[in-house]
Amino acid sequence: MTVVSLRGISKTFGDGGTTALQEIELEIETAEFVSLIGPSGCGKSTLLRIMGDLTEPSAGNVIVNAKPARQARIDRDYGIVFQDAVLFDWRTVAKNIALPLELSGWDRRRRSERIKEMVRLVELSGFEDHHPWQLSGGMQQRVAIARALAFDPSLLLMDEPFGALDEMTRERLNLELLEIWRRSGSTIVFVTHSIAEAVFLSTRVVVMSPRPGRISDLIEVDLPQPRTALTREQPRFFELVTQVREALHLGSELEGGAPAPRGSEASV
């Protein structure tokens, strides 16, 4: 089943200003893990926000779970995770996770059962009563993931969720995210600017190029599941990383057709 369907999406900021996205066509199927990758300014975050109905496209159609994106938002069909955890400081870990459940009208008993489950899922048992500022950045981001998954959304939108974390934490959370994805069976759209992260996590990588933002390549990632720390050492992993890198450079080269300044970069 198709979870997200983008048809002819364009986005222009300001009156006749910069074109952030141009003629985007993309279909995302159930249980896919799709990464959007591209240099800054290619509109990958904007595209994610359009899927979540946080930004309106200037043209085109967004269908999420067979309904318009706006209806999908109102039906709480997706969970979202930003680069910053965006936790509410005045709420404890448990209460932060409970926030979307409160808004969906879950009663107290059901909420507390669910919180227990989610805390276990992101391995934060024992920290339920801590406040966000008592946690490390990685732990905060895990709370944000638990909160996004709490009401069991069929679609998870993640905007560079591990971008602000150190490499070690990031690799560990990558593995945890894959585990969560496998167990929950949800569909994930993941924005990143790390090639290795995109290849490691995804079943499909969407390569984007800037000015105007468009999809320059779609790369299937055929690495076997489940992926482990060893996946990063397989020759096929490196091949795919190279493939994505070359697609990115090709996309930048095409940009505006300007030959001179980008020439050196393409030879890398």
Next chain:
Amino acid sequence: MATGAVAVSRSSARPSAAHVGRAAAKLGIFVLVLAALWGFWEGYRWLWMHEGWTWPFAVDDTTMPHIHDVLHALFKRGATGSLLISDLLRAALVTAKEAAVGFVLGAAIGFVLGVVLAHSRLLQRGFLPYVIASQTVPILAVAPIVVVYLGSLNVAAWFSVAVISAYLTFFPVTINTLRGVNSADRRAVELMRSYAAGRWRILWKLRVPASLPYIFAALKVSATASVVGAIIGELPSSIQDGLGGEILSFNQYYSLDPTQLWATNIVAALLGIAFFLVVVSAERIVVRRAAENVA
């Protein structure tokens, strides 16, 4: 994981050594500052009198009475036979009631006004200039008008004073609520939108909690302003038994016995501090968040 939880619970269950030490340091600083102020007052007095300086004003027992004389005056018996301090405390209670009602009234009005203005740029443009103008009109000019208006409606005089006090209280609360409600993280607002939360729920679950540090900063200002408002309000409303009444009568006898007015000032200041401390305690209970976010 478990060790983290244990460490936190242990530190909160052990108030002994560190807490006592900090309390002692606080008390020490308080006494030190008090002694320094006392020394400065008496030193200034001695130097000016000794040198005979008359700029900016001549110093004598009338302009700057000894502090120990002022404190002594608190324990002298007045014409009615009661101690001055008990008279003043009784007056302070009257003023405290007016100020407390005024404070609550003003804070509530200020908060609602701030929230309403925060939700409409148009209202903000239209209303804010008048809100600001209201504070540039001297309270001394407004007070008699309020007393006459409310008096004609048969409202108790003390309530008129509370209204005057509220007039001084609401303004900082409005301005800071306006600021605080808009201080919520843009991404947090988007997060709430992704949960299909409407304006009302975004207000109560996000904007108001996020604005609490701002609101409490305003309430601290308002707490002392409400006491000043009540004292000033007592002057035209012919309430004799508050601190305003005491100040008025001791003012007339100032050249005869300045210590009584100074003693009244001390009691009025203590009342203001008490109001301030109540707000600080409330803040400690209500605002549970990162220490660096508490204004």
